[in-house]
Amino acid sequence: MQPWYSTMAPAQRRTFWACFLGWVLDAMDVQLFAFVIPTLLATWGMSKAQAGVIGTSALVASAVGGVIAGLLADRIGRVRVLKLAILWFSLFTGLSAFTNSFHQLLLTRSLQGIGFGGEWAAGAILIGEVVDKRIRGRAVGSVQSGWPVGYALAALAYWVLYSLLPEHLAWRALFLLGLAPGLLVLWMRRNIKESAAFEAAAHYREKSNSLKTFSLIFSQGMITRTVLASLMAAGALGGNYTILTWLVTYLRETQSLTVNLTTMYLAVNIFGSFCGYIGMAYLSDGIGRRATFALSAAGATLTVLAYTRLHLPMSALLVLGFPLGLFQSGIVSGMGACFTELFPTHIRATAGGFSYNFGRGIGSLVPAAVGMTSLSLGLAPSIGVWAAASYVVVFIVAIFLPETRNQELEVHV
Numbered sequence: 332m333q334p335w336y337s338t339m340a341p342a343q344r345r346t347f348w349a350c351f352l353g354w355v356l357d358a359m360d361v362q363l364f365a366f367v368i369p370t371l372l373a374t375w376g377m378s379k380a381q382a383g384v385i386g387t388s389a390l391v392a393s394a395v396g397g398v399i400a401g402l403l404a405d406r407i408g409r410v411r412v413l414k415l416a417i418l419w420f421s422l423f424t425g426l427s428a429f430t431n432s433f434h435q436l437l438l439t440r441s442l443q444g445i446g447f448g449g450e451w452a453a454g455a456i457l458i459g460e461v462v463d464k465r466i467r468g469r470a471v472g473s474v475q476s477g478w479p480v481g482y483a484l485a486a487l488a489y490w491v492l493y494s495l496l497p498e499h500l501a502w503r504a505l506f507l508l509g510l511a512p513g514l515l516v517l518w519m520r521r522n523i524k525e526s527a528a529f530e531a532a533a534h535y536r537e538k539s540n541s542l543k544t545f546s547l548i549f550s551q552g553m554i555t556r557t558v559l560a561s562l563m564a565a566g567a568l569g570g571n572y573t574i575l576t577w578l579v580t581y582l583r584e585t586q587s588l589t590v591n592l593t594t595m596y597l598a599v600n601i602f603g604s605f606c607g608y609i610g611m612a613y614l615s616d617g618i619g620r621r622a623t624f625a626l627s628a629a630g631a632t633l634t635v636l637a638y639t640r641l642h643l644p645m646s647a648l649l650v651l652g653f654p655l656g657l658f659q660s661g662i663v664s665g666m667g668a669c670f671t672e673l674f675p676t677h678i679r680a681t682a683g684g685f686s687y688n689f690g691r692g693i694g695s696l697v698p699a700a701v702g703m704t705s706l707s708l709g710l711a712p713s714i715g716v717w718a719a720a721s722y723v724v725v726f727i728v729a730i731f732l733p734e735t736r737n738q739e740l741e742v743h744v
Contacts, residue, residue, distance in 0.1 A: 335466040335470070339466075349515070349518075349522070350413075351473070351476075353416075353477075354454060355480045355481040357420060357451075358478040358479075359484045359485045359512075362482045362575060363508070363509060364440060365485075365577075365580075366489040366502075368382045370498045374498070374502075378702075379580070379706075383699040383700075383702025383703065384437070384702070385436060386572070386576045386695075387699035388437055388441045389441055390691055390692070390694070390698070391695050391696075392442065392443075392447075392448070393444035393695070394688040396444060396445030396448035396452075397449060397684045398685050398688050399449065400449030400452040400684055401452040401453075401683060402681050404681075405680045409525065409529055412453040413449075413453040413519070414520070416450040416452075417450060417513065420443050420449075421509060421511070421513040422513070423443035427440060427509070428507045443509075448688050451687060452683065455666075455683065455687075456667075456671055459740075460527075460529065464740070465616070465737065466616070467616070467671070467672070468668045469612045471612070472609065472611060472612020473609060475608050475664055475666075476608030476660075478604070479608065480605065482575070482601050482604065486598065489594065490591070492505055493590050528676045528679075528740060532677040544678055553674065557682060557685065557686055559732050560686035561686045561693075563669075564686055564688075564691055565693040565694045566662075566694070566721045567628075567663055567694070567722075568663075568691045568721075569694030569695075569696070569717070569721035570635070570662075570719075570725075571663065573717055574714070577714050580710070581711060582596055595649075600653070602656065603654060603655060603656030603657040604656030605660075606653075606656075606657055607659065608661070608663070608664045609664075610661065611627055612664045615669075624662060624726075625730070627725075628722045628726035628729065629722075629726055631655075631718075631725075632719045634651065634655045635655060635722070636715050638715070639714045639715030662725055666687065668735075669732075669735055670686060671740065672736075672740065676740060697717050697718070697721055
């Protein structure tokens with residue numbers, strides 16, 4: 332392991348792996364839907380607009396779930412909320428296997444989104460509070476590298492199940508795999524303790540309630556940070572969710588790739604995404620959060636436009652999948668550490684959960700917009716324009732965002 336990992340105490344390492352695995356399994360459950368879209372378009376006669384609505388509904392629900400989880404995490408603890416969120420998204424992902432219509436799947440995916448949003452709100456704040464400030468960017472970014480690992484597990488499951496089973500059964504089996512994350516909670520019950528920062532803020536919880544805590548994130552000293560963090564999340568996640576939701580459909584329909592070739596192209600993109608989380612986590616501890624955000628956003632904008640707007644040979648698209656994943660994930664890599672550092676302890680989960688998930692709610696509208704505008708513009712141009720516009724927002728926000736690298740965590744306002 333890297334030197335920064337060896338500096339952590341055993342309890343910190345257990346917390347690191349709990350948050351990492353939570354994020355892996357969260358990502359796996361969320362990404363399963365992207366793989367079944369082509370099947371449902373054919374089997375149910377579902378339109379691309381309806382597929383976009385399902386994707387967006389889960390993300391909008393996750394925004395609501397993240398805000399609620401943030402408030403609860405500041406009241407009852409980060410660890411308890413993390414466990415509840417994992418159990419919640421596991422249950423409703425599994426139930427999606429038994430749906431038989433657009434409206435039924437819309438319901439289960441929307442409910443699944445509540446737990447999906449809650450996992451980040453609790454987990455990112457928990458690991459950010461537990462580790463030392465000098466390695467916070469690398470630790471939190473490495474936890475978030477669990478996303479491409481979960482995406483890879485979903486892709487692997489897709490390849491295996493679609494190879495072994497007929498499509499009308501394979502998509503249901505994929506969703507049933509979503510029940511697996513619930514097993515992680517059994518291990519967490521005995522191995523993960525609450526953060527010292529949360530325990531130290533007990534006297535604030537005794538004097539306040541959730542409504543007062545929520546109002547503080549819009550107070551004079553905090554509202555600018557809340558707005559900037561929300562815009563950062565909206566741009567980063569709007570672009571990312573566009574790629575994550577529509578890349579499989581783009582490769583299979585627009586480029587006419589088989590299941591095996593689609594999996595290979597996704598593998599390159601996923602590997603780039605993993606490298607982006609790790610690499611930009613190191614960079615954010617080295618050159619700062621703002622510069623890393625700006626660099627990643629500029630790279631993501633140029634890459635997604637090249638991928639979708641230039642008529643490149645398939646070999647070039649295969650290679651370009653790596654920087655596409657690298658830059659889109661590089662933005663998200665620094666967000667957990669930055670949001671932890673932006674806000675004081677007694678409102679940290681509330682503010683971070685609101686900012687990330689309000690931004691997620693706005694960003695979640697982008698995949699639906701792609702589905703709708705693809706009818707007139709075509710799928711590839713719609714993906715490119717909407718994703719690039721989202722990443723430009725990130726670049727602009729990075730100019731105004733306070734630099735928080737190596738900052739001690741504040742205990743009070």
